[in-house]
Amino acid sequence: xxxxxxxxxxxxxxxxxxxxxxxxxxxxxxxxxxxxxxxxxxxxxxxxxxxxxxxxxxxxxxxxxxxxxxxxxxxxxxxxxxxxxxxxxxxxxxxxxxxxxxxxxxxxxxxxxxxxxxxxxxxxxxxxxxxxxxxxxxxxxxxxxxxxxxxxxxxxxxxxxxxxxxxxxxxxxxxxxxxxxxx
Amino acid sequence: xxxxxxxxxxxxxxxxxxxxxxxxxxxxxxxxxxxxxxxxxxxxxxxxxxxxxxxxxxxxxxxxxxxxxxxxxxxxxxxxxxxxxxxxxxxxxxxxxxxxxxxxxxxxxxxxxxxxxxxxxxxxxxxxxxxxxxxxxxxxxxxxxxxxxxxxxxxxxxxxxxxxxxxxxxxxxxxxxxxxxxxxxxxxxxxxxxxxxxxxxxxxxxxxxxxxxxxxxxxxxxxxxxxxxxxxxxxxxxxxxxxxxxxxxxxxxxxxxxxxxxxxxxxxxxxxxxxxxxxxxxxxxxxxxxxxxxxxxxxxxxxxxxxxxxxxxxxxxxxxxxxxxxxxxxxxxxxxxxxxxxxxxxxxxxxxxxxxxxxxxxxxxxxxxxxxxxxxxxxxxxxxxxxxxxxxxxxxxxxxxxxxxxxxxxxxxxxxxxxxxxxxxxxxxxxxxxxxxxxxxxxxxxxxxxxxxxxxxxxxxxxxxxxxxxxxxxxxxxxxxxxxxxxxxxxxxxxx
Numbered sequence: 001x002x003x004x005x006x007x008x009x010x011x012x013x014x015x016x017x018x019x020x021x022x023x024x025x026x027x028x029x030x031x032x033x034x035x036x037x038x039x040x041x042x043x044x045x046x047x048x049x050x051x052x053x054x055x056x057x058x059x060x061x062x063x064x065x066x067x068x069x070x071x072x073x074x075x076x077x078x079x080x081x082x083x084x085x086x087x088x089x090x091x092x093x094x095x096x097x098x099x100x101x102x103x104x105x106x107x108x109x110x111x112x113x114x115x116x117x118x119x120x121x122x123x124x125x126x127x128x129x130x131x132x133x134x135x136x137x138x139x140x141x142x143x144x145x146x147x148x149x150x151x152x153x154x155x156x157x158x159x160x161x162x163x164x165x166x167x168x169x170x171x172x173x174x175x176x177x178x179x180x181x182x183x
Numbered sequence: 184x185x186x187x188x189x190x191x192x193x194x195x196x197x198x199x200x201x202x203x204x205x206x207x208x209x210x211x212x213x214x215x216x217x218x219x220x221x222x223x224x225x226x227x228x229x230x231x232x233x234x235x236x237x238x239x240x241x242x243x244x245x246x247x248x249x250x251x252x253x254x255x256x257x258x259x260x261x262x263x264x265x266x267x268x269x270x271x272x273x274x275x276x277x278x279x280x281x282x283x284x285x286x287x288x289x290x291x292x293x294x295x296x297x298x299x300x301x302x303x304x305x306x307x308x309x310x311x312x313x314x315x316x317x318x319x320x321x322x323x324x325x326x327x328x329x330x331x332x333x334x335x336x337x338x339x340x341x342x343x344x345x346x347x348x349x350x351x352x353x354x355x356x357x358x359x360x361x362x363x364x365x366x367x368x369x370x371x372x373x374x375x376x377x378x379x380x381x382x383x384x385x386x387x388x389x390x391x392x393x394x395x396x397x398x399x400x401x402x403x404x405x406x407x408x409x410x411x412x413x414x415x416x417x418x419x420x421x422x423x424x425x426x427x428x429x430x431x432x433x434x435x436x437x438x439x440x441x442x443x444x445x446x447x448x449x450x451x452x453x454x455x456x457x458x459x460x461x462x463x464x465x466x467x468x469x470x471x472x473x474x475x476x477x478x479x480x481x482x483x484x485x486x487x488x489x490x491x492x493x494x495x496x497x498x499x500x501x502x503x504x505x506x507x508x509x510x511x512x513x514x515x516x517x518x519x520x521x522x523x524x525x526x527x528x529x530x531x532x533x534x535x536x537x538x539x540x541x542x543x544x545x546x547x548x549x550x551x552x553x554x555x556x557x558x559x560x561x562x563x564x565x566x567x568x569x570x571x572x573x574x575x576x577x578x579x580x581x582x583x584x585x586x587x588x589x590x591x592x593x594x595x596x597x598x599x600x601x602x603x604x605x606x607x608x609x610x611x612x613x614x615x616x617x618x619x620x621x622x623x624x625x626x627x628x629x630x631x632x633x634x635x636x637x638x639x640x641x642x643x644x645x646x647x648x649x650x651x652x653x654x655x656x657x658x659x660x661x662x663x664x665x666x667x668x669x670x671x672x673x674x675x676x677x678x679x
Contacts, residue, residue: 022364022368025365026368026369026372027372029365029368029369029372029548051372076487087375091375111380114379114380115380117380118375118378118379118380118383119375121383122371122374122375122378122383122499123371124495125367125370125371125374125495125498125499126367126368126371126372126375128367128487128488128491128492128495129363129364129365129366129367129368129369129370129371130364130368132360132363132364132367132488133360133361133364133365133368136357136360136361136364
């Protein structure tokens with residue numbers, strides 16, 4: 001717990017990076033594809049950033065909540081609840097920003113409530129994909145940062161203690177196998 | 184070592200100093216300790232392979248097509264198909280986790296010719312490289328590179344990748360996990376931009392219209408297609424059987440006692456393969472506690488990851504198809520007409536109209552991604568299954584390491600694939616297409632029967648399936664085989 005208290009903003013930013021990366025990447029997929037199919041760079045940038053930045057920021061918040069112990073490691077329900085609010089919010093930001101860029105005045109999509117409800121349901125799918133990818137990337141990143149970042153070290157320790165239990169079980173199995181071979 | 188020839192399963196016996204479990208006519212299984220199960224929140228398991236194999240054209244094309252033709256109410260049949268496959272997955276996992284053996288070895292314990300049947304079917308059905316064509320064609324739409332070139336390069340790259348890997352399972356799990364993560368996140372992002380509330384509500388609502396079967400579906404044109412779409416909802420053909428090999432290599436349950444399969448370059452590091460699997464002491468309450476932990480783990484995998492992701496991708500693609508059909512009526516005509524490439528192309532155009540060329544290109548990107556996932560999974564699974572059966576049941580095969588046999592099958596299917604792509608029909612000769620479709624569905628009915636026999640006769644009583652699980656698997660056998668033969672005799676056509 002002491003380690004968390006001593007972690008500064010830079011350390012927390014590092015902790016949030018995996019979530020930011022996954023969210024940002026998901027949001028930029030559209031922009032990258034636009035470049036491949038020959039769209040102007042500027043157009044592609046707007047399409048990507050208006051969605052990627054809010055998604056990335058929310059992803060970073062998720063990583064930080066997990067590191068602070070507020071979200072269960074690898075748990076689906078907390079991630080689902082988080083994105084139930086976060087995903088529609090990010091889409092709303094994108095819609096408003098896109099209208100602002102195209103027309104010069106911000107505005108909500110028609111039938112805003114229906115829009116938000118639809119995005120809320122789609123968020124469950126996004127949550128599965130986000131969690132799946134995040135769990136794959138984040139522990140490795142935190143491990144790399146753990147040398148100088150107390151918040152990363154703390155959350156990595158939690159993953160490592162789980163892995164240690166698994167490793168000890170595997171070692172025990174290997175010993176048993178060796179013993180049975182030598183008999 | 185106990186070497187009883189008793190055909191049925193027997194209790195734990197003491198032979199010399201070693202306690203064993205006798206099952207069928209093969210070597211008895213020594214009793215070993217069951218490892219602790221990971222917590223059920225552990226997110227990634229070998230289900231990643233099943234998702235990679237299972238989420239294919241059925242989800243992205245066949246079901247959206249049926250929804251456009253018959254309405255969203257037809258989707259209750261998809262719900263039945265995928266739920267049935269989730270139960271099959273749980274029962275496949277039961278045998279593999281309890282013994283560390285593949286379902287093929289389980290079948291051989293019951294009656295060896297059953298296993299050889301699957302060996303032959305795998306070669307006949309999966310040696311054709313047709314599954315590459317949709318993904319490579321989508322890649323051609325984006326980049327302009329001819330699809331045959333992409334397909335041949337992909338085949339060689341897959342071979343090199345799997346030959347250089349130290350532990351193939353670890354490499355493939357990592358690659359597929361990232362690709363599927365991208366697929367799921369990306370599909371959700373596209374659906375959020377293109378679809379709307381009413382499309383989604385009708386798609387989900389249609390899943391609960393139990394009993395809906397329009398008269399148009401009972402024609403010789405559509406009935407085989409509907410049956411095929413149900414059979415191909417989620418993993419089809421032998422994909423569920425291969426899942427038992429991935430479970431074993433992931434170290435799930437008693438699979439922890441079996442060495443991992445290595446790539447050709449690291450074949451020398453392979454530990455000696457035991458001749459048979461292992462069993463744990465089902466009379467020991469602590470071992471049974473661990474077993475229940477493993478069952479919880481695999482149930483989590485089956486329900487959330489397999490069932491959830493398969494549902495999500497199909498719902499998203501159905502919403503996309505409805506949206507495309509609304510913006511461009513030609514799409515509906517093309518999809519109904521059954522020309523897959525033209526329909527996918529028209530769907531992409533419709534998205535381009537709705538959300539700019541970005542979405543059109545993105546759609547093809549995801550079709551290509553689905554193709555890549557399926558190719559990676561299929562080549563590994565086919566080679567793994569054939570190598571497993573050859574190693575354990577072909578005389579003299581044990582002179583080689585499992586890694587050598589795996590590499591032999593892998594490069595064999597790659598070489599054949601390239602030759603066929605360059606000089607022959609990618610899906611297989613026109614005259615045998617019906618036979619291949621028949622065998623694929625027949626294998627699914629057959630593995631349900633095998634599961635009933637293996638899990639109820641070859642496992643100790645405390646870990647045998649519950650009655651309801653047997654009932655579902657029995658229903659699966661009747662359903663797959665019944666529909667297959669009904670279609671054949673009533674309409675003279677195998678599944679479409």
